[in-house]
Amino acid sequence: MKLAVVVGSTRNGRQTDKVAKWVVNTATKNDISAELVDLLDYEMPFFDEAISPRYNPDRKPHDKVQVWLEKIKDFDAYVFVTPEYNHSITAVLKNALDYLTNEFYRKPTAVVSHGTVGGARAATDLKEILSECQSVVIPKSAQLFNVGMTNAVDDDGNLSEELEANPYGPKSQLETMLKELVWYSNALSAAR
Numbered sequence: 001m002k003l004a005v006v007v008g009s010t011r012n013g014r015q016t017d018k019v020a021k022w023v024v025n026t027a028t029k030n031d032i033s034a035e036l037v038d039l040l041d042y043e044m045p046f047f048d049e050a051i052s053p054r055y056n057p058d059r060k061p062h063d064k065v066q067v068w069l070e071k072i073k074d075f076d077a078y079v080f081v082t083p084e085y086n087h088s089i090t091a092v093l094k095n096a097l098d099y100l101t102n103e104f105y106r107k108p109t110a111v112v113s114h115g116t117v118g119g120a121r122a123a124t125d126l127k128e129i130l131s132e133c134q135s136v137v138i139p140k141s142a143q144l145f146n147v148g149m150t151n152a153v154d155d156d157g158n159l160s161e162e163l164e165a166n167p168y169g170p171k172s173q174l175e176t177m178l179k180e181l182v183w184y185s186n187a188l189s190a191a192r
């Protein structure tokens with residue numbers, strides 16, 4: 001399974017890149033080929049196409065958007081790492097998703113969120129959005145709380161010792177989620 005781990009925040013001083021590195025590290029330890037896909041590397045204008053991309057086979061996306069589309073279609077499965085901004089996902093992530101057409105079609109996606117309440121409201125919104133983007137959103141997810149204030153993960157994506165030691169904490173949540181993602185990826189790629 002070729003896994004993309006998408007960093008859903010681009011602001012200065014963000015925490016989401018650390019969380020995404022934790023996801024990549026954990027996937028790698030579990031023998032999954034994972035790649036960090038950072039929205040900072042795909043600076044796209046605000047969506048401005050005259051026709052919804054899904055209904056426009058002749059669309060000519062901006063060059064920077066085309067690079068994003070080519071990148072994203074190249075994977076078997078996806079983890080989106082999102083913070084919570086005003087009870088939803090970031091504008092930059094929503095914008096990137098609005099450009100997609102069939103890159104996700106019948107492929108599995110999963111959500112890792114963080115925020116004051118584990119990014120729960122952002123995660124709920126994101127699952128709806130990913131579903132409408134025609135992916136198969138898996139039920140399992142993982143959450144972290146107050147990453148900036150608690151040092152839950154360090155700059156290299158290592159989980160704190162306390163969380164690492166908690167058998168019911170984010171480590172086991174994430175490992176379970178990744179196992180499920182592999183199952184869905186195998187099932188869906190066979191069916192495709």
Ligand SMILES: Cc1cc2nc3c(=O)[nH]c(=O)nc-3n(C[C@H](O)[C@H](O)[C@H](O)COP(=O)(O)O)c2cc1C
Pocket residue numbers: 009010011013014015016017083084085086087088114115116117118119147148
């Ligand atoms: C504009 C903005 C709005 C936020 N709104 C919420 C919110 O509604 N709920 C929440 O739990 N945290 C909220 N937060 C806190 C963020 O989830 C937290 O700062 C997180 O680290 C942001 O991710 P980032 O550092 O990668 O940008 C907000 C932060 C920002 C910058």
